[in-house]
Amino acid sequence: MSTRIFILISVILLTALTGCERVNQVVQPDATTTPTEATLKIGVIQPSNTFTTFSQGAETARAQINEKGGVLGMEIAFISRDNQPVASEPPTPEASVTAAKELIEVEDVFALLGPVYSSNSVEVGPIAQQAQRLMLPGSSGSNVPESGDYVFLITVPNPFQGKVMAGFAMNPDELGAKTAATIIEEGDPYTIDLVHAFEAAFQANGGEIVYSGAYSVGETAFTALLTEIHKVQPDVIFCPGFQPEVPSLIKEARQIGITGAFLGGSAWDDRERFLSILDDNSVLDDSYYPTNFSVATQDPDVQEFVSGYTAQFGSPPDGIAASGYDAMRLLARAIETAGSLDPIAVRDTFAKVSDYKGATTISHYDANRHPVKSLAIQVIRNGQVEHYKVVEP
Secondary structure, eight states: OHHHHHHHHHHHHHHHHHHHHHHHHHHSOOTTSOOOOSEEEEEEEOOSSSSTHHHHHHHHHHHHHHHTTOBTTBEEEEEEEOOOSSTTSOOOHHHHHHHHHIIIIISOOSEEEOOOSHHHHHHHHHHHHHTTOEEEOSOOOTTGGGGOTTBOOOSOOHHHHHHHHHHHHHOTTTTOOSEEEEEEETTOHHHHHHHHHHHHHHHHTTOEEEEEEEEOTTOOOOHHHHHHHHHHOOSEEEOOOOTTHHHHHHHHHHHTTOOSEEEOOGGGGOHHHHTTSOSOGGGGTTOEEEESOOTTOOOHHHHHHHHHHHHHHSSOOOHHHHHHHHHHHHHHHHHHHHTSOOHHHHHHHHHTOEEEESSSEEEEEOTTSOEEEOEEEEEEETTEEEEEEEEOO
């Protein structure tokens, strides 16, 4: 009798389990069809105390998209992770990797927006690639997409930035430079990448690099480095690093009599923090740097971004915000065009982006997954950032 009861119970349990499996198969969405979930989860890797406008730009896009019905009927939800363990220090690759793994493995996000620093992005890229998650960083390192075909730059890549700034420096109608000094942040892929591009273009056009130097993160005095530069008196100094070091370095350079114009990279466009380091920013006057966005552009798509961002955050956006905004808009466009959440279909659709207009305009993506787009040059005058000119690719 007991044997019969055992067999009967076993049959009932097996039937129940099989039923659960069938129910599970029914409710699990098929990625190759239009999804029915209410929420599309996107991971954001954002430092808490630097380049914070990246996530704010993305949030502007998220709000606008959700107001219009979301993506394939889904509302977009951001899940954010901070990759800056120490507020006074740069975000770290280690924290970025931890953030990416949590967002993918625990939160199961569909895609990643960020990180911002190239040194962080090159470490996160392989994780996104292996998990087949589209990754759209705020960084501009030319090597960041080398992780694989799920990684696309949004901002102007460093080789184009460096080439443009070298041409601008040497243009007789601009600075007319014939000699230049360059300064990297020791061990930082972003500044190294930019300086290599600048030096190659400057020398190819007949210019002379008279000194190449470096400083380390956290340095507050640059006497030895600047003394060497002062000896050679270059026409321009290309120093594309970050705050707080760069504003302090420029101030010290002026104090010891260096007169050459300072040129920067897109990292300078964390302008609120960049301009908060010194008590008097007039020592930064007549310095120039590139950005992928100008608030002065009167295109309706740009102004939709500017007005939406300003209404939400109370101040005009910068180039970092533009990258976050375009990253979210481009991702939504790729999903809508693909018509599903199939990662391969969305990736392939993203690679075919053409004639995109948002905060910036992207003609297309090249074979390296670099966007082909224009570059705006900004100038600092009277201690404030002003738009100077636009350079087309």
